[in-house]
Amino acid sequence: MLKKFITLIVVSVSLGFLSRGVGLSVHQATAVTIFSVSILGTLIFWNFRLSFAFLGTSVLLLSRTIDIEHLIRFSSLEIILFLVGMMVIIGLLKEEGLFAWLVSMILRIPHLTAKKFFFAISILSALLACAIDEVTSIIFMVAAIIEICDYFEIDPRPFIICSVMTTNIGSAGTVLGNPIGILIATKAGLSFEDFIIKAFPLMLLCLCAAVFVLLIWYQKAIRELDQQIKRFGANEILMRLISVPPERHLKISLVIFIFTLVFISLHHRLELALSLEKNTILLVAPLFSAGIIMLWKWRKAREFIEKDVEWWTLLFFMLLFAQAGTLKYTGASDILAQRLVAFAGNNLDVLKGIVVWLSAIGSSILDNVVLVASFIPVMQSFQSMHVNLQSLWWALLFGGCFGGNITFVGSTANIVALGILEKEKNIRMTFFQWFWIGLTVGIITTAIVWIVLLVVPWY
Amino acid sequence: MRVGEVMTREVKSVPFDATGTEALRLLQEMKISGLPVVDKENTLLGMFTEKDILSYILPSYIEKVGRFIYKDDPKSTKKKFAELGTVKINQLMRKEVITTTEDTALCEVARIMLTQRARRLPVIDAKGKLIGIIAREDVLRAFAQETQQA
Numbered sequence: 257m258l259k260k261f262i263t264l265i266v267v268s269v270s271l272g273f274l275s276r277g278v279g280l281s282v283h284q285a286t287a288v289t290i291f292s293v294s295i296l297g298t299l300i301f302w303n304f305r306l307s308f309a310f311l312g313t314s315v316l317l318l319s320r321t322i323d324i325e326h327l328i329r330f331s332s333l334e335i336i337l338f339l340v341g342m343m344v345i346i347g348l349l350k351e352e353g354l355f356a357w358l359v360s361m362i363l364r365i366p367h368l369t370a371k372k373f374f375f376a377i378s379i380l381s382a383l384l385a386c387a388i389d390e391v392t393s394i395i396f397m398v399a400a401i402i403e404i405c406d407y408f409e410i411d412p413r414p415f416i417i418c419s420v421m422t423t424n425i426g427s428a429g430t431v432l433g434n435p436i437g438i439l440i441a442t443k444a445g446l447s448f449e450d451f452i453i454k455a456f457p458l459m460l461l462c463l464c465a466a467v468f469v470l471l472i473w474y475q476k477a478i479r480e481l482d483q484q485i486k487r488f489g490a491n492e493i494l495m496r497l498i499s500v501p502p503e504r505h506l507k508i509s510l511v512i513f514i515f516t517l518v519f520i521s522l523h524h525r526l527e528l529a530l531s532l533e534k535n536t537i538l539l540v541a542p543l544f545s546a547g548i549i550m551l552w553k554w555r556k557a558r559e560f561i562e563k564d565v566e567w568w569t570l571l572f573f574m575l576l577f578a579q580a581g582t583l584k585y586t587g588a589s590d591i592l593a594q595r596l597v598a599f600a601g602n603n604l605d606v607l608k609g610i611v612v613w614l615s616a617i618g619s620s621i622l623d624n625v626v627l628v629a630s631f632i633p634v635m636q637s638f639q640s641m642h643v644n645l646q647s648l649w650w651a652l653l654f655g656g657c658f659g660g661n662i663t664f665v666g667s668t669a670n671i672v673a674l675g676i677l678e679k680e681k682n683i684r685m686t687f688f689q690w691f692w693i694g695l696t697v698g699i700i701t702t703a704i705v706w707i708v709l710l711v712v713p714w715y
Numbered sequence: 716m717r718v719g720e721v722m723t724r725e726v727k728s729v730p731f732d733a734t735g736t737e738a739l740r741l742l743q744e745m746k747i748s749g750l751p752v753v754d755k756e757n758t759l760l761g762m763f764t765e766k767d768i769l770s771y772i773l774p775s776y777i778e779k780v781g782r783f784i785y786k787d788d789p790k791s792t793k794k795k796f797a798e799l800g801t802v803k804i805n806q807l808m809r810k811e812v813i814t815t816t817e818d819t820a821l822c823e824v825a826r827i828m829l830t831q832r833a834r835r836l837p838v839i840d841a842k843g844k845l846i847g848i849i850a851r852e853d854v855l856r857a858f859a860q861e862t863q864q865a
Contacts, residue, residue, distance in 0.1 A: 350779075351781055352781070353782040354781070355781045356780045356782060356783030359780060360783070395776055396776075396779075399779075399780050403774075407789075493790075497785070499783065499784050500782065680774060680776075680791075
């Protein structure tokens with residue numbers, strides 16, 4: 257523990273000195289050091305990440321590296337409120353049994369075959385990650401997979417890996433799939449429609465490629481499941497295993513959710529019609545729905561806020577965004593951006609490659625929100641250098657989401673799924689059991705994005 | 716009144732190397748819902764309750780998935796119940812246990828029971844050895860006696 261802590265401090269302070277050596281001012285070097293402590297702190301001491309964020313932010317204020325006004329501005333309250341609203345809505349849907357109903361639907365697949373099951377979990381995982389968020393959707397996908405694999409007495413690992421990887425791919429399809437989606441949308445001024453027109457089709461293309469690779473990779477497991485299905489017969493017991501009565505409350509919850517999705521998807525047009533600031537409706541829709549939910553379920557309102565909203569994570573995000581903003585505020589990110597552009601020879605295509613591969617490799621080790629938060633000030637500095645940014649934002653989004661597939665700690669969905677697997681089946685996956693297929697899927701899908709961004713002028 | 720005056724000193728405990736089935740049998744024989752787990756030196760290691768068995772045999776994701784009704788018993792539950800014969804008690808028991816000491820005031824124990832939602836508290840000495848157990852029933856009986864005497 258002490259060794260790790262010393263390593264963290266030594267590496268971060270060295271980075272600070274190195275920054276001074278390459279010409280950064282004291283404030284810029286302080287911002288770089290503190291931000292490095294936060295990033296490395298999350299990597300080495302995951303459970304203490306909020307402590308590091310609190311301490312680092314205090315040092316930034318005390319050393320006058322940033323003032324309170326800018327700290328608050330950079331903490332991106334609008335993103336935090338959006339996530340709070342969505343978490344309340346998801347909490348309601350969970351309470352009313354929507355997710356359990358979806359699990360029961362997967363268990364009831366008629367005339368089940370192994371391939372049908374494989375395609376169903378892959379496509380559903382990707383689409384549900386688009387509609388809710390990757391962490392919520394993976395929980396009930398894994399629940400359904402474990403029940404089915406238990407019933408047919410087969411190893412659930414290949415199917416869980418398929419579901420997790422397609423979840424990570426699907427999470428890039430919309431603003432809702434991953435916290436980095438809303439982060440990029442708000443910082444880049446991209447709308448839900450932009451995501452649907454540009455990110456969603458590219459996600460589908462990558463999903464097809466990943467499904468093809470996974471189908472070949474796990475053909476033995478698929479054959480085994482087919483044999484077991486023939487041995488056990490139809491999934492009759494699974495069909496009646498669980499039920500969720502279609503009560504009025506579930507229907508009302510579903511209406512609220514659909515209403516939110518409609519407003520989110522039409523936000524750009526509504527903002528234009530009502531002459532509202534960009535992304536106002538996008539951010540307001542979940543907040544408005546959460547307000548309605550808390551009025552409707554007023555007895556449980558406090559519970560929704562206290563239990564369903566992950567304050568630990570959101571507070572960390574806020575302070576992380578503020579610390580990343582300090583890089584921009586002090587001008588440290590401008591220098592890094594200038595160096596990157598010079599390294600790329602002022603060539604946008606080279607820059608696209610750097611961003612997509614760097615973010616993919618980075619997010620295979622780091623939490624993708626941490627990675628994207630570190631990239632954002634640099635991207636904003638590119639803007640002041642008149643670099644065409646939109647393709648770079650897409651490169652960051654896809655790299656950040658797809659890189660999560662490379663290692664088993666690459667995304668929260670991976671960690672959650674493997675945690676359930678270990679608890680339920682006492683199966684602890686080794687690094688390399690994940691890595692080879694993760695690397696293959698990660699490289700292929702990232703390469704597709706890279707090629708599309710280079711070749712298709714649309715992006 | 717102090718804990719030492721009302722606690723049960725003859726404590727039945729589960730040995731640390733017992734299996735889930737053996738521990739469950741002990742609970743059923745004694746018609747109680749929980750017992751402390753101790754090592755060879757009688758040092759308290761944890762608490763084992765019927766609830767621990769339920770949380771072992773049912774899927775861990777049931778709370779996360781949300782509201783639903785089981786219409787049948789899943790295969791996994793029966794399988795996990797059968798596994799209890801080989802699962803050691805330290806995989807099932809709760810390791811973070813709220814304890815008390817002999818000289819603690821009864822009201823303090825009552826406060827802990829109420830705020831921590833504990834049914835019973837193991838009583839340990841300075842070395843962490845189990846010397847007794849105090850249940851809600853013992854606390855209430857002691858309060859009743861005290862009131863009658865007054």
